[in-house]
Amino acid sequence: MKILVAVKRVIDYNVKIRVKADHSDVDLTNVKMAMNPFCEIAVEEAVRLKERGVATEVVAVTIGPKAAQEQLRTALALGADRAVHVETEERVESLAAAKLLAKVVEEEQPQLVILGKQAIDTDNNQTGQMLAALAGLPQGTFASEVVVSGDGGDGKLQVTREIDGGLQTVELTLPAIVTTDLRLNEPRYAKLPDIMKAKKKPLDVKSPADLGVEVASSLTLLKVESPAERKGGIKVGSVDELVDKLKNEAKVL
Amino acid sequence: MIRDPEVLDQLIDTISRFVRERLIPNEARLAEEDAVPPELLEEMKQMGLFGLSIPEEYGGLGLTLEEEVLVAMEIGKTSPAFRSIFGTNNGIGAQGILIDGTPEQKTKYVPRLATGELLSSFCLTEPDSGSDAASLRTTAVRDGDHYVLNGTKRFITNGPHADVFTVMARTDPGNKGAGGITAFIVEGDTPGLKRGPADKKMGQKGAHTCDIIFEDCRVPAENIIGGKEGQGFKTAMKVLDRGRLHISAVCVGVAERLVEESLAYAIERKQFGVSLAEHQLVQAMLADSKTEAYAGRTMVLDAARRKDEGENVSTLASCCKLFCAEMVGRVADRAVQVHGGAGYISEYAVERFYRDVRLFRIYEGTTQIQQVVIARNMVREVS
Numbered sequence: 001m002k003i004l005v006a007v008k009r010v011i012d013y014n015v016k017i018r019v020k021a022d023h024s025d026v027d028l029t030n031v032k033m034a035m036n037p038f039c040e041i042a043v044e045e046a047v048r049l050k051e052r053g054v055a056t057e058v059v060a061v062t063i064g065p066k067a068a069q070e071q072l073r074t075a076l077a078l079g080a081d082r083a084v085h086v087e088t089e090e091r092v093e094s095l096a097a098a099k100l101l102a103k104v105v106e107e108e109q110p111q112l113v114i115l116g117k118q119a120i121d122t123d124n125n126q127t128g129q130m131l132a133a134l135a136g137l138p139q140g141t142f143a144s145e146v147v148v149s150g151d152g153g154d155g156k157l158q159v160t161r162e163i164d165g166g167l168q169t170v171e172l173t174l175p176a177i178v179t180t181d182l183r184l185n186e187p188r189y190a191k192l193p194d195i196m197k198a199k200k201k202p203l204d205v206k207s208p209a210d211l212g213v214e215v216a217s218s219l220t221l222l223k224v225e226s227p228a229e230r231k232g233g234i235k236v237g238s239v240d241e242l243v244d245k246l247k248n249e250a251k252v253l
Numbered sequence: 254m255i256r257d258p259e260v261l262d263q264l265i266d267t268i269s270r271f272v273r274e275r276l277i278p279n280e281a282r283l284a285e286e287d288a289v290p291p292e293l294l295e296e297m298k299q300m301g302l303f304g305l306s307i308p309e310e311y312g313g314l315g316l317t318l319e320e321e322v323l324v325a326m327e328i329g330k331t332s333p334a335f336r337s338i339f340g341t342n343n344g345i346g347a348q349g350i351l352i353d354g355t356p357e358q359k360t361k362y363v364p365r366l367a368t369g370e371l372l373s374s375f376c377l378t379e380p381d382s383g384s385d386a387a388s389l390r391t392t393a394v395r396d397g398d399h400y401v402l403n404g405t406k407r408f409i410t411n412g413p414h415a416d417v418f419t420v421m422a423r424t425d426p427g428n429k430g431a432g433g434i435t436a437f438i439v440e441g442d443t444p445g446l447k448r449g450p451a452d453k454k455m456g457q458k459g460a461h462t463c464d465i466i467f468e469d470c471r472v473p474a475e476n477i478i479g480g481k482e483g484q485g486f487k488t489a490m491k492v493l494d495r496g497r498l499h500i501s502a503v504c505v506g507v508a509e510r511l512v513e514e515s516l517a518y519a520i521e522r523k524q525f526g527v528s529l530a531e532h533q534l535v536q537a538m539l540a541d542s543k544t545e546a547y548a549g550r551t552m553v554l555d556a557a558r559r560k561d562e563g564e565n566v567s568t569l570a571s572c573c574k575l576f577c578a579e580m581v582g583r584v585a586d587r588a589v590q591v592h593g594g595a596g597y598i599s600e601y602a603v604e605r606f607y608r609d610v611r612l613f614r615i616y617e618g619t620t621q622i623q624q625v626v627i628a629r630n631m632v633r634e635v636s
Contacts, residue, residue, distance in 0.1 A: 070259065073263060192264055193301050193304075
């Protein structure tokens, strides 16, 4: 079984985000970038399926600027066999990303596509779903468990989904799309010798034009604002006063 | 020399993340249990940390010295005892075999040192010979195709756990100096090799040292490193020479961590209505520590680059060890001072680091030995 796993370059989750002075966007100058944590989980799941002998090949794909190849190298170091880079300097919205991925799916013909459920930069949570629609494939989103029955021989996949207030298990007919939730697995650290070897694994570069997709967005970013500053708390003298304030000032009761 | 900046960035990123996510949160546990948690040890092996300086052909990473010191600076940002467990395989425990060993010796031991399957130690210091290493008394007497070792080695890092020892012993009783010393590979389960109880140390809890005692310990003659008698002291010096820059880099990493800890505390803690970081006398301490750590980083990188280019950096490596070990001592002292009373309480990391860093001025050549080496080399160069 061939698995296609999509990864996105985002601000490292440890970085304290700063908004540009003119509120036009998040300030990315000299900011450390990394693979989106949900994408790390996607790579880990694909690599585990390969280690179990279920998958025969893992292909990592990313869309983004030249520097996004760093994240593909990370995926290769973690165990992906080869990588595809759809290179563009443009801001790529979810729909354009899904269209590009749909083309890659068409070319690669994977049995399974694994994506993070969302990227921690814009938190859109829609690329996987859009890709499923465009590619006409069944989807199992927010996966906390993925079971390939009969090692994929019977062409079925069970996905346990984290939904509000519980779990839902669905069965998909392969080929299929899975998006990962936080509890699906705990990603490993790349082995240092594998990082050195990753450089030798194949990495193809394509442009959106090669794939016949227009990435220009129909969505305009108007404004980005930081969360409101936290104000200092107050101490109250009694339970009565607390209840009074919750009721009349905070209006939460 | 950095062979591929992108690959090195990824290596350092990965190590830095491992340090931040796995090692730093376990520092207190390491000290409390006086042992590297077994699951972390396994993770370090899996990651390849035991083979940083071992060539790729033997399964290591084959880092250049510049790459190695950059990695060591990252690893320095957590308790030195974590580094210690894989430090010997990257340094004194494996380098003797790597630098001067025969092809057979390398093939037999080095790949397993690179993976951490074997843990190694370096036996030079004795109860009566520390800095004056050439006066060591452990003897090795030829008996057929074996040598019989007798003597005691002291403060042997990873001694309680090591599977392979590089042992310096006197094979020529007529030569009381460096020329009478031979380096042997001694396996940990060799009859006659005994391990003393683990030493109770001031700091670096979790890293263990002990006496290694040889009582009629029979070692095959083929285990002489390089196969030739009388070369042991030279081997030992080559090993220590390389290690000096690595240790210096670790000092830089620890100093940078201490600067981070001091800064974070100084910003958070308020006195006289403002944060500590706004008081000029505290600022002076922060600035001095930052400057000194930066000076250390710069000199270590310079010396490492020169070494990679083939320059003899014996003097510079000693300069680095001298400065960085003393520097991190001063930085740790200021870190405790910035923390005030809290710095004396073991809840804060700086208290532990203050004790941990004291060793840097002593081992792998004391500050005073570095001074002697530097000055002697200076004089030799002009005469």
